[in-house]
Amino acid sequence: MTYFEKIKTLPIKEKAVIMGIETSCDETAVAIIKDGREILADEIISSATEHVKFGGVVPEIASRMHTTAILKATKTALEKANLTLDDIDAFAVTEGSGLLGALLVGVSFAKSLAFSCNKPLVPVSHIRGHIAASYLADKGLKPPFVTILCSGGHTAIIAVKDYYDFKVYGSTIDDAVGEAFDKVARVLKLSYPGGPNVERLAKEGQNVVPLPKMLKNYQGSEFDFSYSGLKTAVINYVHNKQEKGEQINPADVACSFQHAAIDVLIEKALKVVNLTGYKTLTLSGGVGANGYLREALQKAVKDKDIKLVIPEKRYCTDNAAMIGAEGYLQYLKGNFADLDLNAKAVIPLSQK
Ligand SMILES: Nc1ncnc2c1ncn2[C@@H]1O[C@H](COP(=O)(O)OP(=O)(O)OP(=O)(O)O)[C@@H](O)[C@H]1O
Numbered sequence: 001m002t003y004f005e006k007i008k009t010l011p012i013k014e015k016a017v018i019m020g021i022e023t024s025c026d027e028t029a030v031a032i033i034k035d036g037r038e039i040l041a042d043e044i045i046s047s048a049t050e051h052v053k054f055g056g057v058v059p060e061i062a063s064r065m066h067t068t069a070i071l072k073a074t075k076t077a078l079e080k081a082n083l084t085l086d087d088i089d090a091f092a093v094t095e096g097s098g099l100l101g102a103l104l105v106g107v108s109f110a111k112s113l114a115f116s117c118n119k120p121l122v123p124v125s126h127i128r129g130h131i132a133a134s135y136l137a138d139k140g141l142k143p144p145f146v147t148i149l150c151s152g153g154h155t156a157i158i159a160v161k162d163y164y165d166f167k168v169y170g171s172t173i174d175d176a177v178g179e180a181f182d183k184v185a186r187v188l189k190l191s192y193p194g195g196p197n198v199e200r201l202a203k204e205g206q207n208v209v210p211l212p213k214m215l216k217n218y219q220g221s222e223f224d225f226s227y228s229g230l231k232t233a234v235i236n237y238v239h240n241k242q243e244k245g246e247q248i249n250p251a252d253v254a255c256s257f258q259h260a261a262i263d264v265l266i267e268k269a270l271k272v273v274n275l276t277g278y279k280t281l282t283l284s285g286g287v288g289a290n291g292y293l294r295e296a297l298q299k300a301v302k303d304k305d306i307k308l309v310i311p312e313k314r315y316c317t318d319n320a321a322m323i324g325a326e327g328y329l330q331y332l333k334g335n336f337a338d339l340d341l342n343a344k345a346v347i348p349l350s351q352k
């Protein structure tokens, strides 16, 4: 019997222990999740400091760092959970979207574990993982709900109709919100990673810098986003002032940008909540760690019949616990991969 034939004969356990493996960008992460909701271990080794001097993630460096960190992260996760590889029921791994070389480290590692332990290999979409982080934040959370997906590469308002059925109401037509934070950080001479540094500086902002309204006269979906124009407006504002030899107040720029970038996420999400009639709203992705967004959302749903589920900041940015949580859902469906699984640079939002 081949490996794949063998794992197809294994019973699916409702109470399963899943190892999640995430290497799509600069975090090497391994987590162990019980029953899809309980985090037994959650290791993250970040190579972010290696990328600071380049102002962004260097894919080749990220891949090499994954290669040296992945075994350590796995051993530590097993130790902290007080388990051995024999206790793991399936190995879930991010297959995409992400940096191809970086993803391949996790995919190859997960394949060898699955093959040597004779356990299922479960491919997971990184974005579905971000959304599944909310199942860890609220153990009672069940679809349907609306989620604001706001990460480094994605921005969308999505209705999670059930665990496996999603409807994208609107998404960005150009840059992602996290990408805009990173680019604005650069023009304000803030170091990588930009988002948290823009947030820190924005706290000192006092005066409004006028920025254009997003997607004025746009003919597409009213739930779509465009961050390219906003980013360019900030860059132009800073450069024009510099050319004239005038001072800018970086805190005012950061604060005005943050308002413009975030307020529209909340506004459109609430419209989708109204439209669907769903009573729960969740946050998914790295920009969900933004304190202004978290507070503004709390205020926006106050006095409304909407339950808010906001994962801890650690589970908004890239981590493996979310991959274990989504991996569990895919495991229950028997969505296993054979040993020819390949990494994918892009997995469309609409795909499983
Ligand atoms: N406090 C914050 N405020 C604003 N942005 C933030 C904050 N913390 C992180 N970010 C942004 O979140 C992004 C990283 O999030 P995440 O890890 O989800 O993205 P990614 O994995 O690169 O992209 P994707 O998940 O779309 O593939 C970066 O753009 C970063 O600047």
Ligand SMILES: [Mg+2]
Pocket: 126, 130, 151, 152, 285, 286, 317, 318
């Ligand atoms: Mg991510």
